[in-house]
Amino acid sequence: MQAYIPQADNIEISAAWKKVQTARMQNRPQSRDYINALCQDFFEVKGDRCLGDDDAIVTGIGRINETVFTIIGQQKGITIEEKKACSFGMANPEGYRKSMRAIRQAEKFNRPILTLIDTPGAFCGIKAEEKGQGTVIAEHLQLIASAKVPVIAVVLGEGGSGGALALALSDKLALLENSYFSVISPEGCASILFKDSSKAQLAAESLCLTPDDLIKFGIADDIIKEKPGYSRENMAYTVYKVKQKIKEYIDELSSYSGEDLVKRRYEKLLNMKGFNN
């Protein structure tokens, strides 16, 4: 049997590839923009009390619709200086450790957790490996999975691999209309599997990484519409929609005890099976 490999030039600019490109746009609002727009009294918490601080993950406490949340957001940076400080949104072990510190505090004070996801992936480098990048993501998953408070996750732009997944394990997962969530970047997939990095479009299409795909699989709960022209200067409508969605989620989740939340989270995850084409 001849395997079917669609050629990149058979496909016009694919819808999936467009999502990836839009999710990466320069003027797209980031976690700090959302934090400023969602809450007026945000108090930032810094450092992991062990290795250092990491600007790629912003953590703190803030009130959204009358409820005080622990907020954990991934930040890629706006200016070139900030981008460098944030390692372009690729968090290091200290970032994930800081996030774990925030999760433990959320549990202590019975505060719900809101995560804002926007990363090409966890940082890859010598130092990150030495400090246990794999270990820290594994522990982060364990901790957030067992948190006895509501966990709400919103993907703002890029949901890149394990580095994004660490913050996506939640009770409710919403994605902005032009975001994506993938096991590997389309470029990485194209160069490894199709031996041709120019086939990123084909890879994007094949990886099933769009918000619609995630809804179809039952992995995500909602897609949040973006107003045309959505940007850092023009985000009020989308912020309003996000705020509404958070309220809807928290109203539902508040009715469960901490133990029930964890039980339901495990059951929901363990029931996500039997996928076929």
Add this chain to the structure above:
Amino acid sequence: MKLFDENINTAKDLTEIKKPEFLKCSECGREILKELVHSNLSTCVYCGYLFRVPAKNRIDMIADKETFIEIGAEKTSTDPLNFPDYPDKLEKAKEASGMNEAIITGICKIGGYKAGLAVMDSYFMMGSMGQMVGEKITDLAEECTKQNLPLIIFSASGGARMQEGIISLLQMSRTTAALNRMHDAGLPYLSVLTNPTTGGVTASFAMQGDIIISEPKALIGFAGPRVIQQTVKDKLPEEFQTAEFLLKQGMIDRIVERRELRTVLAQILSLH
């Protein structure tokens, strides 16, 4: 000793005689008969280099004789994304390995102690984790919780299986959930790292063990060494991403020689 079986007398039969397969040792460069390698704990007879161990052989090495009862042997990838070229690759992997997936799971005894045992096979699509690898691990962990058993997982994996996209990534969360349930039940989970353990497997169950041990010289990391080499000009440090390096960094508990693994695992089980 007869050189030829008398029953083989036609040309057709002759072509069916299997050509002997050789494995090349990456340490000393010698070519060794595959059967000879795997009958010697998958170790080079000349220099002691540790070849990667097929899952079936690993179970023979670790489980008490005739105690291993397999669970979910029939499970195989459903190609959930309809991914280009994937069915073909799967077929080839199945044919070459005689397995349906990159992991074997079951329940056995080790030194007399009953335990769940999962062994990944890096010869099957680089031991990559897709839906069914995740499902076999969660099913076994759930079974251990039900039967009040400890769990041992031998990791050997290049990471998540790209051809299953977001569904393979999801397995990191699912295995975490199942292992957390074991944790809540107070059951021990021992993680054994073997060459290579990388990517999404390192960033989930491989590093979630109550006790984590490794075979000597195993490559263990989050990002692959080639990816990291691209980010730096200098050569990577000598022991970088080896088990020995991780032990120094405080990431694992102990490095155990292959022939000692069974005894050490039994010892740990006896202490729980």
